[in-house]
Amino acid sequence: MVYKSNLERVLSDGKFAVTAEIGPPKGSDPDKITSKAEIVKGCADAFNITDNQTAVVRLSSMGGCCILLKKNLEPVMQITCRDRNRIALQSDVLGAASIGIKNMLFLTGDHQSFGNHPDAKGVYDLDSIQLIQIVKNMRDNGIFQSGDEILSSNPDVFIGAAANPFADPFELRVDRLEKKIDAGAEFIQTQSVFNLDKFNVWMDEVRSRGLDKKVYILAGITPLKSLRMTERMKFHVPGVDIPEEIYNRMKKAEDVKEEGYRVALDLINEVKKIKGIHGMHITALFWEDIVPSLMKESGLLPRP
Numbered sequence: 001m002v003y004k005s006n007l008e009r010v011l012s013d014g015k016f017a018v019t020a021e022i023g024p025p026k027g028s029d030p031d032k033i034t035s036k037a038e039i040v041k042g043c044a045d046a047f048n049i050t051d052n053q054t055a056v057v058r059l060s061s062m063g064g065c066c067i068l069l070k071k072n073l074e075p076v077m078q079i080t081c082r083d084r085n086r087i088a089l090q091s092d093v094l095g096a097a098s099i100g101i102k103n104m105l106f107l108t109g110d111h112q113s114f115g116n117h118p119d120a121k122g123v124y125d126l127d128s129i130q131l132i133q134i135v136k137n138m139r140d141n142g143i144f145q146s147g148d149e150i151l152s153s154n155p156d157v158f159i160g161a162a163a164n165p166f167a168d169p170f171e172l173r174v175d176r177l178e179k180k181i182d183a184g185a186e187f188i189q190t191q192s193v194f195n196l197d198k199f200n201v202w203m204d205e206v207r208s209r210g211l212d213k214k215v216y217i218l219a220g221i222t223p224l225k226s227l228r229m230t231e232r233m234k235f236h237v238p239g240v241d242i243p244e245e246i247y248n249r250m251k252k253a254e255d256v257k258e259e260g261y262r263v264a265l266d267l268i269n270e271v272k273k274i275k276g277i278h279g280m281h282i283t284a285l286f287w288e289d290i291v292p293s294l295m296k297e298s299g300l301l302p303r304p
Contacts, residue, residue, distance in 0.1 A: 005102035017279030024059035055115025082109030097155035105160035136184030165202035212276030224260035
């Protein structure tokens with residue numbers, strides 16, 4: 001079988017996959033990408049470059065992916081619907097495919113009111129489910145959303161999407177996941193997992209519908225670097241569910257960074273045991289130097 005990407009190969013071979021996030025800078029300095037890449041190189045099978053996450057202006061995902069390609073690292077390009085209409089979205093997919101970006105993660109996007117340009121006009125011409133379906137048709141059928149034919153090479157894309165098992169209304173979370181799978185999503189990266197009980201309830205429903213056989217699910221892991229970060233994520237980040245047990249561990253810790261590391265390691269080891277989980281997505285927000293030791297101690301090195 002010819003695989004579109006290394007990430008697809010690892011997952012298709014039944015190996016436990018690892019992706020890691022590299023957050024682009026609020027500027028154009030490529031060294032901000034390459035320095036992080038050097039730290040996490042060899043620790044993951046592919047590396048996400050976010051697309052103006054939390055609606056804050058940063059170096060573009062496509063630009064960051066180009067920098068990774070030059071370093072011989074496989075990128076996952078994120079594309080949000082917030083800032084582009086269907087013309088620009090399809091054009092970016094073609095452009096990314098033309099320079100060798102094979103993995104793409106399609107997101108609706110955080111509302112602009114949460115970012116540093118709250119008065120910006122959100123586009124939202126499409127949502128992520130509609131965009132996934134459009135990209136699948138571009139790849140498999142060679143047609144644009146308008147029905148026009150693609151004239152020179154369909155984009156060969158490994159299609160990804162996000163899932164949040166913790167957002168309200170909780171009972172609709174698996175329904176939304178299933179819609180993304182039906183639209184064409186091939187791998188899923190979840191919101192950061194802290195509440196294992198709730199995550200297991202979500203996975204029970206995922207397995208009961210057989211969705212774990214239809215898509216590769218990578219559970220999100222975010223190491224907590226400080227009590228301030230823990231409190232910001234617990235009380236101010238929508239869709240994040242940090243239970244009191246973890247919050248109290250961080251509050252009572254003498255060495256908060258060490259405790260945050262241990263919490264992340266415990267979560268990785270527990271999530272690895274869950275049937276239907278095919279990998280891990282590590283989001284080490286501005287704490288990339290933790291990733292090599294975290295991967296080694298959790299038995300996830302060397303990568304296949």
